[in-house]
Amino acid sequence: MDFSNRIASLKPSAIREIFKVLGDKSIISFAGGNPDPATFPAKEMGDIAGELFRTRPEDALQYSITEGYPPLRKQLSERMKIKFGIGREFDETIIVTGGQQGLDLTCKVLCNEGDVVICEEPSFIGALNCFRATGANLAGIEMEPDGMNIEKLEHVLKTEKRAKMIYIIPTFQNPMGITTSEKKREQIYFLAKKYGVIILEDNPYGELRFAGEDIPTLKSRDENGIVIYCSSFSKILSPGMRMGYVCAPKPIIEKMVVAKQVNDVHTNIFFQMTVSEYLSRENIDLHIEENRKIYKEKAGRMLSKMDETFPEDVTYTRPEGGLFIWCDLGHGINTNEFSVKLLQKKVAVVPGSAFLCNENAVSSAIRLNYSMPSYDQIDLGISKIAELIKEEIGR
């Protein structure tokens, strides 16, 4: 079978092999990015859904428009404006089938084969693969504790003629859990403007802050219409329903509508209406506040267990929100191999290599998710990781 070049070149990633075994319930998984099911407002959504099935099935089960359910688009525009200063006269909002589709449509609409997408390195594997599948080339910029190395970013912008877009997860980054400082956000925006490239700001975790102070989104400073803002309900209501949204200048949204129409026509309208009703009736901010408490506890638990059991020269981030801790084992450990050994101890993590632009590179880091496992699983899983690290470095 002859497959298209773009798809044929996508490698089955290390992460996929790990995810295959996760059906096995005896494995403690720190590998996923699943929210804690305790954060799903099932009762409230269920009540609303019941009403929709009874009173509005002719709309809630019928075809709908590609742009998204108009009342929900309006609610989102208002909420983004009030909470994040996002949205100017020239902006528009589209509902997408999960944040992932927002990234995919953006790349499809902007990038020709061979165009370059500049990424934080490491970065979200789902985004990297989606850019690869569109035929774009990736240029990774080394991460520092406060975001991308700005000198390297400018160097790439200056030398890479086909640079088209900067992809950034500025708040509680996946996989590192770190947050780009306000100063660097300003610099990145300035450079994008100077070199005429678009910023794709991916913010699925932004509302999950449990420590420190909010930093304004890049989109909130977008006077020039160069930022595409992508977010999602996956981490605050439910990922299973696949619902996200994109706010960007109207001409970009218009093209995204065309691209979405041939992709899946529209996003599940039943859940669009359910979320719209949820936003009208319930206090989502209060709900999110509760979620933050859960993640604060879980992150805290994982970090103290790591502090307690990991060798001192193993380093890791201390996130102020989001779902992930990035842990560098050092000692020249190749975590592709480490994570396979760890699976034999019934603990799953994602090796750092999965998040790199160069698919053949190796990494001594692992990504740890604390939102999904229970406290007991956190305690036991971290002990086992500590154990294997010590075996590996021979102590």
Added chain:
Amino acid sequence: MDFSNRIASLKPSAIREIFKVLGDKSIISFAGGNPDPATFPAKEMGDIAGELFRTRPEDALQYSITEGYPPLRKQLSERMKIKFGIGREFDETIIVTGGQQGLDLTCKVLCNEGDVVICEEPSFIGALNCFRATGANLAGIEMEPDGMNIEKLEHVLKTEKRAKMIYIIPTFQNPMGITTSEKKREQIYFLAKKYGVIILEDNPYGELRFAGEDIPTLKSRDENGIVIYCSSFSKILSPGMRMGYVCAPKPIIEKMVVAKQVNDVHTNIFFQMTVSEYLSRENIDLHIEENRKIYKEKAGRMLSKMDETFPEDVTYTRPEGGLFIWCDLGHGINTNEFSVKLLQKKVAVVPGSAFLCNENAVSSAIRLNYSMPSYDQIDLGISKIAELIKEEIGR
């Protein structure tokens, strides 16, 4: 703003302009492809959904796997096998976000820019635009009352070096409502095999037969693993939930999984579970039988009204199922203009040009949908069309 070449070249179609005014409730629309809301099993789905929210929210609202909900995939494989003789050892099934995504993923996985997709002409606009957006070129094959002109199909296969795939809606075709004969299905399969191209069989309407005898699907004769079969729940349960499925040889499905993962991760799992439960508890064949009665009545009503009021030399198809009638007004009428005039009379149809491979071609035909309008709307709308035809041809 510099958009990607593929997306920049997609024209806003005539159909889009018509759909814009359809929010206006005073307009009688024969333009859409919406099923009759009376066919949605809202009560049964609502009961199941209520249970899922109460008893299984941790699965039904959580991330899920890209391939689709395993019990549903199994149910579908069994149903396809029993009802349509579809599925051999080498085949596999994936759940997709509506039939549209099945078409999009197929093209993305198989076609490079410049590859040729052979289409029935006229054909489904959503498919044509999706192939265009992937950078494929279209080759249209003239339709006859029993399907594609086989000589022209072979000529294109023989001369077109980059022919990659034949796209066909063999049963109750959109927009013509006609069905490809068993003989032609055999010939098309034979030619695809001979010239080494893939058949993409799109069958969203296949279960909606209200007259005549079933004809075996192309996929049912697929001993060689060259048919990709795509279908959907949109016309038998609900289009708003966006759920379809594809059955194809495993290596193709594996690539579709990779492509879907970067597109939307997975299809709404809540509705996958709802449909799976529906298939376990309810008798979907009985439900479909009821839907067929509704569409038989509506198609009959529209055809008799047309017989009664249209000039004799206006020709149209008499479908045995599906949702559409194709009507050729003749007399050199350009239906791009005709349909705009008709909108002033508060009736919407889609001009035939929308379904052609050459975007600049014109057509004297229109597509009429009978599933969505009420009987009164059918009577009034058809009278108005008859009126305008007579004005146009000066009788």
